[in-house]
Amino acid sequence: MRLAQASLGLACATLATALPASSEPSCRFAHQYTQEQVLQNPSKFINDVLFWEGKFHQNNISYNSGNGMSYDGTNIDWVTGEGTVKHPFSAASKESLQVMLYAHAIAGSADAARFLSPNNPSAAPGIAASIMDTKLQTYLRFNETYPGFGGFLPWFTSSSQDLTPTWDWNNRVPGLDNGELLWAVYAFIQAAENTSNKSFIDLAKKWQTWMDYTKTTAAHIFYQGEGKVCAVTDIKNQSLPVYHPEQTYACEGTSYLNDPYEGELFTWWLQFFGGLSDADIEALWEYKRPQLVSVDYHIGNVGPITVQKGYWFSSHETWKVLEMPYYDIDIIRRVFQNAERARTCNSVVTQVPGMFASINNVTDPATGDVVGYISNAGIPSIANQTIQELDVITPYSVFPTVLFDKGVGMAWWRNMAIGKKMQNIYGSTESTRRDGTGVSALLTWDSKVSTVNAILGGVSGLVSQKMKAENIYNTFVERIEAEYSRVFKNLKGEHVPFCLPQETVPDTGLVDFTTCN
Template identity: 40%
Template sequence: MITTRYQLLLVLVFTFALVHVSYSQECRFSKLYTQQSLLDDAQDRVDFLNNVLHWEGNFCKDGAGLNALTGYTYDGRTIDYTTGQLTSPLHNFSAPSKESIHLGMAALAVMGINSYGNNPLDFFHVQVNQSEQEKTLFPESLLGANTTNLFTILYRKIQTYETFNAQYPGYGGFFPWVTVSDAGIWPIEGYWSERVPGLDNGEMIWGMMGLISALNHTAAGSSYPAAYQLLATRYQAYMNLLKANAKAVFYNEPGYISAVVHIGNTSAQPTTDNYKNDCDCYLDDPYEGELLTVFMDLYSQWDSISERDQLWINKRNLLQNATFSTPSGDITVQRGWWFSSHEQWKYLMLPYLDVPINRMVFENGERARTWFSHLKQYPGMFASVNNVTKFPSLYPNYMSAAGIQEISFESIECNDVVTPYGSFPLFLVEDLELVGGIAWYYNMISGPAMQNQYGSTESISNQGDEIAPILTWDSKITTVLAMMGGLSNLNRQVMSADGTLVRFLQVIQREWSLKFPEPLQGTDLPFMYPSTQIPHILNDFTTSNQSITNNNRSKSHNNIIIDYLSISYFLFPFFHFTSLGSFSPFIQRLIQFTTRAIHPI
């Protein structure tokens, strides 16, 4: 028999395994930390991000950010101004940009624990009920609870994509803004019933590309590779469709890629004469619209290299340097449209930062963003977002023109409202090791009513007296994707394997070197931190101290992160040389429970 002393030791080891990483039982977890503790303590930062993953993951549920039956995203959901609970209206519409973020989080979840010790798979902890067929394709006993949730949704999503393409082949596999319901998706009536946007689809493409890369990478080491291969094959087939049709759909004028395309017949197969640019609008920007330019440059069929290069030549007018001035010196930045953080979406997707000059320009832009808010004593950062409303209104207006006037093309209408996702590009500044991003994000979600049962709230006034009572993918999950590292590593692997990486790096080096001669000003200036906090004028939501009950699976599955190797080394002699019957009944139950936690059966 195993002695009582050893049994007690086993209890301690198992207990440590189960509680080593846990989540706050209250969504208002920002109060567990201080700005200084997050700056100084790496473990606090890991724990903080674990809480972000868990609570933001509650948004990825049916009726909030997702339609579970189709696997397609909703734009978001309104929350009650007082309670923070879900209320009407549901934003039962969506765009490929929302799919981009969802696919991106799925890709990182497939890859598992990252270099900082966080597991993006925790984002997918909300239970998804499976059909009998889905139970066969994605058995929880082999995949674990969270992977089963994820794969079931991805399976439904690709079916929705394929069904939409069969019903509306004229879209070429690309998506307009759509209405979303349990029955499927279809173009929103009116304008989008015969048009398709380029920018949003460019974002979605690279989210899908990253997912395919992750599925292929992880399949070989999986205990059940068939599930990974099934999804990878279906998504790759859809990606091939997009590659085949992109030029016919979006290349309507020599040298330019269309921002919005009119479709003559949405029921016809893709041919060039079915598409025209009727808005005189093109993706000639160096911001998020560039993602479609890169995709088509690399994967469409061109007559010559000069035809490809013309795409970039025609974009040069909007790629400009600008100077942001601080008391400590000037900073050379890339001029923004509004200098909204939304404009940096492409850095979530592609390895731009592999190009030294682009990296310096990007980091200087984020350096300027921190200096601007620090000097002006703004408690947060700015991005295109839903504006705040007065209680009890639940219908905020969208506010695009939020940013930094000194370094933007367009006029800025508002610097009175900050949004947590204004901080997302800072998480991509590698040398900061998440510190800068966390500092500003923490400062904003610490404002009143800025945390709810589904993670962060959309936006808040600098005075702390009004919020936008709404949840959206843009304002919430862009930041989570950035916190987890984005998709540049996964998409770099794809581009390296298929031979397109060299072309990408050469083009970005050429274009940014033309406009940003070295040395750049300000590269030696520090990144700044918040100089003020948001006043607590509003009350927190009345549900902010309550645990949510949303049918989550037990934390005894994938939601527990343990030092598996350490425990395995410790327990090996007991499991290898001792039968389970040698332990007391209590220890037997504990072993069985923890074994299921490590690998559900």
């Protein structure tokens, strides 16, 4: 019976992307709204965003329906905008975005249903459960074949029924991406447990078993001692069990996961579930403490605004607040709200029509290939790394703003989406040059579903609920409030309003995709 339900769920998912709806918004809907209309009624605009971003959720575009696994994304044709070559690889970070989305869907979110199954919203929880059931079987098979990963995921190829590490991730495993995945699964389990559906609750139990296994291996694989967490761990033999006498683990080089950004999610996993001593837990925070720094943004007539110093100050660095209840703590919420004051106003002061986040560069129309990846995109004046590439803007840069103000965040999203080629039959396009001379003809989880998850509010509420049930919430609050209060005493700039776009992406002659105009 469960198999029949799973098949039905996937069939519904396929139908949802194939059938036109009577109320289907225009593919190029961003042009139909003014900035003022988005600000006055963001929910109407968001309804259209969710409908079209949901077109990304298709077999062989964003995921493999045969094994439930994400793909990094898919290239689209420079002229038509139709999917061409998929990226057959993915990572735990993309998995986390997928799982967060399904947590909202199984919880009955109308917005998640608008994304997953707009023509049959009531089918969305079943679709999410079906894919998560399939995904779990894939995870379990991977761990049987490659037990040396200890339940964690490397970058992997997901185009076959069974996962394999990508060629450059054999015998290697990253901490940061897995931290993102673990808390997403944590949220999904809580969402499923909150339902009255027995099959969903049974699914939660199975995921809990998978998750509990990672608690027994996390410190052994990633914790070096003296507060040092491996950013990447080298595995002697990925085919040997974790505790096999010939198995060994070692940090790759001297790069450690000591950041106050996305990597902190894994720190929490080790603290709460890694079986570390009190002394080792204290060492974790002592080792990473110097990275949490206060800095003031002040350019032109804007500022000073006190923010947390970024690595690049890419929006990507804010990922942790999508997953854990940081905003329950007043000082942290205020510091991060200031970050969005700086982020939005910086683009106005520097006359940029969008905002920055680590993203794929533009496509070479002659080859159809993306010309590289831009990690170093943010705000140099409030970042550790000041040498940056600030030519390419991306819609997902708005997700941290959306968490505070959907109207302002989506006004910035719209401002980038109205650029030539920035909408396609799968929703938003990856990125555009700020001068309008090129776009990245690509679709990825990062550039699309980060924003969708922010619209849905992230999963921190679900995580908070489960943390409280497990009696770790108060420890979280006490620790992180102390860390931030040590650094942030008197915040400047809290009176500064978020800034709104003033520039637009120039029309340099690029032609919109023929299937979306």
